[in-house]
Amino acid sequence: MSYATLKIEYRGAAAWVWMNRPELHNAFDETLIAELTSAFTALDLEVAVRAVVLAGVGKSFSAGADLNWMKRQGAAPPESNLSDAQKLATLFRTISICATPTIARVHGAALGGGMGLASACDICVASTAAQFATSEVRLGIIPAAIGPFVVRAIGERQAYRYFQTGERIGAGRAREIGLVHEVAEPDALDAKVQEVLDALLTGGPLAQAAATDLIRAVAHRPVDDALVDDTARRIATLRATSEAQEGLSSFFEKRPAAWVPARV
Template identity: 70%
Template sequence: MSSQPLKIEREGGVARVVMSRAEVHNAFDESLIAALTHGFQELDADEGVRAIVLAGEGKSFSAGADLNWMQRQSAAPLEANLEDARKLAALFHAIAHSSKPTIARVHGAALGGGMGLASACDICVASTAAVFATSEVKFGIIPSAISPYVIRAIGQRQATRYFQTAERISAQRAWELGLVHELCEADALDASVARVVDALLAGGPKAQAAAKALIRAVADRPITGEVVEDTARRIATLRATPEAREGLAAFLEKRPAGWVKGH
């Protein structure tokens, strides 16, 4: 068994977070949950990190919960069981609310919590060999911790089907559902991820964080006067920042902005 459940590599403003429990298809247990949560929190606080890529070693992206871990929790007292569930929920929250752009690189099975990871990331790039599922009902449980992120990704109507049937979802179908943003052959996966990363690195980091906060503020809300005022205040505030002044000046002067690598 791997002694370290997670590897983090940094290069040129990009952090690569790699789940390294290949022998169990990167299934979650206490150690991987803690390592992922700490890793994403640490990277979120690192000003040198511009984008985070989440990947898995071995044949699978992540097969979801380690059933031995789940069995241990089912036998635990309620309070201990609840505390453990809170830690899992906190992991998905940490990924989804990272101020940095996050990309899931999915090359194989992304089942249960693995589909949750792909959904919690901002962008999902998958190989045609990838397969997804919310498989929890097969084990007499529900996809509770991942539900806000999967429903956000594929919508309530589709989630109603897949949460109950636990059917396998092909990469093509996941793309049709809106979970997968970019679909490619396995040998083109890294190149596809690199293209998305390059696009992200061209944007202003503070603007990207503000864009994510904007989506959370306005999504699924009626367009009331309060929402209109909020959007006006957000752009007015951002326009006055040094990053925005630099971005506008760089465009008018036909040069790369200061945050672009090498400039």
């Protein structure tokens, strides 16, 4: 499939999705929103794709909403305005529920919706030059569509500060508050992303999808009898699969599992 605002690049078992509006710092409009949603939906169904990397062409990862688009939607009829906002919210949810592992490669500004993309991905690897912000309040709006994913990433306490101040957050601070997993110098960013990809490719695809589902099932829940039973059923189900049998056999036989690419 061809896209007007994206470039899709396959590197081994990973698909790299490049936002390609560099002249506008990869700011969102209705086309980019629709194409990102479509691309992540399609790639999540490709069995050969073991991980998806989201990146940006040009100086910025994503500067968030295209303000001309935002102003245009604010002046639209209420039904159109709401429909457009729902499409934006659906984009973040689509990325967040991918069974395929997702990595945000952040090299510059990740503002507003750009920070939302970084939060929606499973893993965030950032350049030391990266800058994040939930700057919406400075425009008289709120980080609503991205809110659930940013709060999940940085926690409620930090959100109270940054949602209200709109302050810029450097890469080091972003790692401290839980948004970023790894920080690398700009010229080492791709090598750090590849390091994470190599680690991901050693895991079983079925197990990784089940692991993300497990996180969603247990996060912020009391450890009661129902949860204990649920976790027991999950491991019992997984260890009876052919993938688990292959993983255990490869361990005892001291060889890579069948799903591990030869280069890893």
